[in-house]
Amino acid sequence: MSETDDSSAVDEITHFRAKRLRQLLYITLVCLNLGLVVIYITAYHLPTLLTLAGCDVMMLYALRSLSSNQVDKAASILLWSIAVGLSIAVMLNSGLRDPAVISFPAILFFAALMCSRREFTLLYVFFCCVTLLIGFTHISGWRNEGYDPVNIPNIVIVLLILTAASYSIRTFSHDLRNALQKLEKGNQKLKDSEEKAQYMAHYDDLTGLPNRTLCQDRFNYQMKLLERHGGQLAFLFIDLDNFKTINDSLGHTVGDQVLLIVAENISKSLRSMDTASRFGGDEFIVLLTEVKHIKDVEKTCNKILDAVNQSILLDSYHIQISASIGIAMAPHDGADFDSYCKKADIAMYKAKADGKNLYRFFDASMNSLSEERFVLIKDLRDALKRQELILFYQPKVDLRSGKLVGAEALIRWQHPERGLMAPGQFIELAEETGLIVEIGDWVLEEACRRCKSWHQAGYVDFEIAVNLSSVQFARGNLTAQVEKALRQSGLEGKYLELELTESLLLGEGENIQSQLNDIKKHGVSFSIDDFGTGYSNLGYLSKYPLDALKIDQSFVRKIHDSKQDLNIIIAIINIAKSLDLTVIAEGIETHENLQQLTQLGCQFGQGFHWAKPQSPEDFLTYVARNIDAK
Numbered sequence: 001m002s003e004t005d006d007s008s009a010v011d012e013i014t015h016f017r018a019k020r021l022r023q024l025l026y027i028t029l030v031c032l033n034l035g036l037v038v039i040y041i042t043a044y045h046l047p048t049l050l051t052l053a054g055c056d057v058m059m060l061y062a063l064r065s066l067s068s069n070q071v072d073k074a075a076s077i078l079l080w081s082i083a084v085g086l087s088i089a090v091m092l093n094s095g096l097r098d099p100a101v102i103s104f105p106a107i108l109f110f111a112a113l114m115c116s117r118r119e120f121t122l123l124y125v126f127f128c129c130v131t132l133l134i135g136f137t138h139i140s141g142w143r144n145e146g147y148d149p150v151n152i153p154n155i156v157i158v159l160l161i162l163t164a165a166s167y168s169i170r171t172f173s174h175d176l177r178n179a180l181q182k183l184e185k186g187n188q189k190l191k192d193s194e195e196k197a198q199y200m201a202h203y204d205d206l207t208g209l210p211n212r213t214l215c216q217d218r219f220n221y222q223m224k225l226l227e228r229h230g231g232q233l234a235f236l237f238i239d240l241d242n243f244k245t246i247n248d249s250l251g252h253t254v255g256d257q258v259l260l261i262v263a264e265n266i267s268k269s270l271r272s273m274d275t276a277s278r279f280g281g282d283e284f285i286v287l288l289t290e291v292k293h294i295k296d297v298e299k300t301c302n303k304i305l306d307a308v309n310q311s312i313l314l315d316s317y318h319i320q321i322s323a324s325i326g327i328a329m330a331p332h333d334g335a336d337f338d339s340y341c342k343k344a345d346i347a348m349y350k351a352k353a354d355g356k357n358l359y360r361f362f363d364a365s366m367n368s369l370s371e372e373r374f375v376l377i378k379d380l381r382d383a384l385k386r387q388e389l390i391l392f393y394q395p396k397v398d399l400r401s402g403k404l405v406g407a408e409a410l411i412r413w414q415h416p417e418r419g420l421m422a423p424g425q426f427i428e429l430a431e432e433t434g435l436i437v438e439i440g441d442w443v444l445e446e447a448c449r450r451c452k453s454w455h456q457a458g459y460v461d462f463e464i465a466v467n468l469s470s471v472q473f474a475r476g477n478l479t480a481q482v483e484k485a486l487r488q489s490g491l492e493g494k495y496l497e498l499e500l501t502e503s504l505l506l507g508e509g510e511n512i513q514s515q516l517n518d519i520k521k522h523g524v525s526f527s528i529d530d531f532g533t534g535y536s537n538l539g540y541l542s543k544y545p546l547d548a549l550k551i552d553q554s555f556v557r558k559i560h561d562s563k564q565d566l567n568i569i570i571a572i573i574n575i576a577k578s579l580d581l582t583v584i585a586e587g588i589e590t591h592e593n594l595q596q597l598t599q600l601g602c603q604f605g606q607g608f609h610w611a612k613p614q615s616p617e618d619f620l621t622y623v624a625r626n627i628d629a630k
């Protein structure tokens with residue numbers, strides 16, 4: 001039980017005491033005044049009248065103390081006034097034979113309930129002294145005793161009764177107070193856990209922001225307001241860019257701190273009437289209410305992007321974070337919470353595909369991301385987490401010696417419902433949505449790790465080729481990713497070959513060139529995939545630090561049937577020779593293909609003639625059987 005629990009239980013008891021004390025004070029006041037009237041009319045005994053009047057005044061004083069929350073003081077005044085008043089009354093009347101003596105234990109009873117232990121003891125001592133004093137007045141003959149005089153045993157008996165009564169009252173009230181406090185604490189605990197459960201059902205534990213449930217409630221409420229009063233609401237779906245990388249590389253503690261900072265920054269960018277909520281993982285939903293102009297939404301989105309897009313210093317790491325925002329506008333873009341989620345999510349992906357750290361409004365043209373596509377995107381986002389992605393390996397052969405020199409890593413997706421999916425079915429989607437960055441990072445790490453394991457298994461010179469997407473270059477941190485993959489796996493850079501596309505090299509020159517140069521420093525080689533299929537401008541070949549050209553399989557397949565394709569292959573081989581590049585032929589399916597390409601001077605080849613891409617286990621079996629692949 002915490003200190004707060006204790007203090008609230010005590011508060012409750014104080015409140016209860018004050019209530020009872022007030023009642024007691026009123027009753028006492030009424031009784032005193034009635035007594036005053038009766039004595040005034042019947043006996044007119046002045047000392048008694050003065051005593052009662054004095055008590056009356058003290059009661060009013062106690063009531064005043066009570067109104068200013070001085071409960072202990074009011075209780076003291078009440079009990080001491082009554083104790084003194086009664087003692088005087090007993091003294092003035094029949095002494096220890098007076099029936100008012102029986103009120104002494106009653107006063108002690110109230111003292112035990114209302115006052116501190118010290119006050120109770122003082123009152124007990126006071127009554128003992130009063131008893132002794134009155135007893136003395138009896139024995140000394142000061143008082144006219146009548147036919148039944150009080151003697152010492154009588155006084156002792158009164159004192160014993162007082163002591164026994166005090167002890168039992170004190171013990172009883174102590175137990176009662178304890179029991180009350182325990183009950184109160186139990187109640188408080190129950191209240192607290194109810195409040196906690198309520199909080200947990202509606203708020204996110206980490207960031208303290210409303211969770212999905214509360215966000216949905218607020219959205220529904222806002223939609224009702226829109227129905228009644230008109231107006232617009234902006235539904236923002238915010239997703240952090242590359243958060244997974246931060247989480248994976250720096251750990252969950254740092255990841256959580258990043259989320260906390262981001263949540264705070266998002267909240268700071270909003271008005272008090274807006275709702276920022278955590279949807280889960282690195283996703284946030286923001287509801288902008290009472291939207292008058294689209295420009296206001298744009299302004300807020302820019303504010304959020306600026307607030308989130310910061311370099312955060314955590315655990316001596318400078319972490320660059322940014323977010324992408326998708327926006328759906330209510331009431332036009334849907335009917336319920338789920339449809340707004342979906343549309344804002346689609347728009348968010350568009351923002352990611354357009355380069356990240358951007359916001360995009362949902363529009364009908366985005367519906368081309370059909371239902372199935374949407375589901376596939378969702379699945380693909382989870383594929384990495386659920387470890388559904390696999391790398392297959394296709395052997396690469398030295399055509400002159402027939403030796404297996406390595407493999408190309410080709411991704412597959414073991415989809416839980418659709419089965420094994422080829423890259424053609426999802427790579428484009430991954431590129432459009434930006435997911436290719438995370439996937440590409442994983443491919444790099446996994447391929448390097450696998451290649452290192454082959455080395456450790458005795459295939460010491462095996463190389464691994466990995467496909468890169470142009471989107472990975474656009475992110476600007478590819479060098480760091482390659483370094484990380486090499487470092488983590490322990491693979492030397494010279495065993496890694498990165499396959500680029502022609503279109504990439506025709507794109508933004510400077511940025512690509514510097515990244516390729518940086519990666520090249522680690523001994524990594526570059527080849528151009530599907531060479532010859534796209535562009536006629538070959539100027540870029542000398543501009544970049546390339547090592548190999550891969551002849552596209554469409555030429556290789558028709559090498560016997562089409563003079564034109566044969567000529568293209570010859571031309572590619574000549575270009576490669578003149579630029580000091582090696583040539584790798586893809587899609588070699590037959591022995592004739594192999595023979596002809598070898599004769600033409602092609603150095604390396606891949607294709608079904610040797611093996612289809614296969615799982616790591618099958619690949620190892622294949623290697624063991626065919627280490628000389630001729």
Ligand SMILES: Nc1nc2c(ncn2[C@@H]2O[C@@H]3COP(=O)(O)O[C@H]4[C@@H](O)[C@H](n5cnc6c(=O)[nH]c(N)nc65)O[C@@H]4COP(=O)(O)O[C@H]3[C@H]2O)c(=O)[nH]1
Nearest residue numbers: 410411422423424443467468469587588589606607608613
């Ligand atoms: N008919 C025929 N086909 C052959 C033969 N030999 C190889 N192939 C197929 O040709 C493709 C060669 O890969 P690619 O040109 O890099 O083309 C790859 C590559 O551009 C892309 N891809 C694969 N894995 C990744 C990856 O990890 N990252 C990225 N960004 N792209 C990838 O997907 C493309 C298709 O990959 P796959 O479906 O695995 O298809 C592979 C392979 O299975 C043959 O003799 N006959």
